[in-house]
Amino acid sequence: MKCSFLWKLIRNRIRLASRSRYLACSDCFADQGLHLDAKRLGIESSKDCSQCSSPYGRKLTKQKLLMLAKDYFETGSIRRYKYGFAPAVVFNEYNERTSLNLSPPLSKDTELLCRLLGIGFFHYGPRAWMTxxxxxxxxxxxxxxxxxxxxxxxxxxxxxxxxxxxxxxxxxxxxxxxxxxxxxxxxxxxxxxxxxxxxxxxxxxxxxxxxxxxxxxxxxxxxxxxxxxxxxxxxxxxxxxxxxxxxxxxxxxxxxxxxxxxxxxxxxxxxxxxxxxxxxxxxxxxxxxxxxxxxxxxxxxxxxxxxxxxxxxxxxxxxxxxxxxxxxxxxxxxxxxxxxxxxxxxxxxxxxxxxxxxxxxxxxxxxx
Ligand SMILES: [Zn+2]
Incomplete structure (x- = not known):
């Protein structure tokens, strides 16, 4: 009896922990490119999303959301120079305000990413050797x-x-x-x-x-x-x-x-x-x-x-x-x-x- 109570407690903890580890889902993002990148990185789960309530979107942990931010903004903004290349946009946790000039719906998607990750996006001036x-x-x-x-x-x-x-x-x-x-x-x-x-x-x-x-x-x-x-x-x-x-x-x-x-x-x-x-x-x-x-x-x-x-x-x-x-x-x-x-x-x-x-x-x- 004692044992089954303990087991129930552990199971509930695991369920709660696994629910909270998903911070968002691919359906949270309206920009089609960001939505498809989130879908590619996300995990199949029928749980309702804690942000948009969708049970269908592929779910994203904090780590996956960071990968999404890196892929879409850093890799997605890489510019080639005559020699070398560098991203035009980067992010970090020290700049919580985004200084980009984005249009809807991407501006709203970006706000969500920043709020969930505690980050800000800004224009990057690459180190001169990279160019x-x-x-x-x-x-x-x-x-x-x-x-x-x-x-x-x-x-x-x-x-x-x-x-x-x-x-x-x-x-x-x-x-x-x-x-x-x-x-x-x-x-x-x-x-x-x-x-x-x-x-x-x-x-x-x-x-x-x-x-x-x-x-x-x-x-x-x-x-x-x-x-x-x-x-x-x-x-x-x-x-x-x-x-x-x-x-x-x-x-x-x-x-x-x-x-x-x-x-x-x-x-x-x-x-x-x-x-x-x-x-x-x-x-x-x-x-x-x-x-x-x-x-x-x-x-x-x-x-x-x-x-x-x-x-x-x-x-x-x-x-x-x-x-x-x-x-x-x-x-x-x-x-x-x-x-x-x-x-x-x-x-x-x-x-x-x-x-x-x-x-x-x-x-x-x-x-x-
Ligand atoms: Zn969602």
């Missing part, structure tokens, strides 16, 4: 100082040796004869174009150790006729490894060569003259090629921004460095026409069929 204000990066953009920085890469970045047991993949969209190994070599001069690390004058073959990186890089779609060649080196290849995270003692973000190279390879086509000069110099230094971080590195790992703690880059904090280094989705470029030159050998050709593509996304505000 490319890094000395070595500026020196790379200036043709008169570029070569000095490039020379540092050969002393500060490690070499990586690719041996005949290493394998990489090269994708081709609709080659005229997919059975021919020569189809997977560097494009012929008239078709080579101007790319990240090559042009007609300095040709190079692009490949990756990871097939999904190749698919991202080739911007393929389901209707494409795709073939993949498995390539192996015929001798030891001496590669410059720009995917490495280099630790620099006594250097701030503003002087960091590591961050300069990180942002350089996340930038678009305007960065190609710099990266092509790096490739040209590396070839002259006797390297066979470069291992470099893919433009899609962040997307590949489901990340949307540069990770920081109190404005410090995680790449500069020893605790995070190993994790950060592993996030580089690596690409390989081998100089010249390595299949014709017999530096690389095609040891297998397959057809590749894309079965399913999934997208991860969140919403954000338009005006604030």
């Amino acid at each position: 490319g204000n890094i000395k070595p990066l500026k020196d790379l953009q200036d043709e008169s100082t570029r070569l000095t920085v490039i020379r540092r890469l050969f002393s500060d970045y490690p070499k990586k040796l690719f041996q005949p047991e290493n394998v990489f993949y090269r994708l081709r969209k609709s080659p005229s004869d997919p059975t021919q190994p020569s189809e997977y070599d560097t494009a012929p001069e008239e078709k080579s174009g101007t790319q990240r690390l090559s042009n007609a004058e300095y040709p190079a073959l692009y490949a990756s150790e990871d097939i999904t990186v190749c698919i991202h890089e080739c911007r393929l779609s389901a209707e494409d006729e795709i073939y993949v060649a498995t390539l192996v080196p015929t001798r030891s290849l001496n590669m410059l490894d720009l995917t490495a995270l280099i630790t620099e003692k006594g250097v701030t973000e503003f002087d960091s060569l590591d961050l300069a190279i990180h942002l350089l390879f996340l930038a678009g086509k305007h960065s190609y003259p710099i990266t092509r000069d790096i490739a040209k110099q590396a070839a002259q230094e006797g390297y066979d090629g470069i291992v470099y971080p893919s433009y899609f590195s962040l997307l590949y790992h489901g990340e949307r921004s540069l990770l920081t703690t109190y404005g410090l880059s995680h790449r500069r904090i020893p605790y995070f460095q190993q994790i950060e280094e592993k996030k580089s989705a690596s690409n390989v470029v081998v100089f010249g026409r390595p299949i014709a030159e017999k530096t690389l050998e095609v040891n297998c050709i397959n057809r590749l069929v894309i079965g399913q593509v999934t997208y991860d996304y969140c919403f954000g505000p338009v005006d604030y």
Whole structure:
């Protein structure tokens, strides 16, 4: 008898605790993007919401509401700069008043978020390094100082040796004869174009150790006729490894060569003259090629921004460095026409069929 009373008491406590841990639900939010983000993050529960009484909305704990605020406002307001990117809106618990200029219904939704979490949203002035204000990066953009920085890469970045047991993949969209190994070599001069690390004058073959990186890089779609060649080196290849995270003692973000190279390879086509000069110099230094971080590195790992703690880059904090280094989705470029030159050998050709593509996304505000 005593035992069953105790059990009832415990059960009631658990019920009360679980009811109160849901602070809101997806139906509390009228802005469609915020509502859908809340639905994605929320938990299925038939309990009535303590805010809007809906039994249908997916329920949100304090932790889930914080994730919602971060996804919708911080990630959803990320702006790209020429080099780097940063959110335009952030929040914290020290600013309980929101200083954004929002229109209904988002203004009302935001009031609810602030009240439940004890936070305020405000416009963020990013630290200048996040928007490319890094000395070595500026020196790379200036043709008169570029070569000095490039020379540092050969002393500060490690070499990586690719041996005949290493394998990489090269994708081709609709080659005229997919059975021919020569189809997977560097494009012929008239078709080579101007790319990240090559042009007609300095040709190079692009490949990756990871097939999904190749698919991202080739911007393929389901209707494409795709073939993949498995390539192996015929001798030891001496590669410059720009995917490495280099630790620099006594250097701030503003002087960091590591961050300069990180942002350089996340930038678009305007960065190609710099990266092509790096490739040209590396070839002259006797390297066979470069291992470099893919433009899609962040997307590949489901990340949307540069990770920081109190404005410090995680790449500069020893605790995070190993994790950060592993996030580089690596690409390989081998100089010249390595299949014709017999530096690389095609040891297998397959057809590749894309079965399913999934997208991860969140919403954000338009005006604030
Ligand atoms: Zn609700």
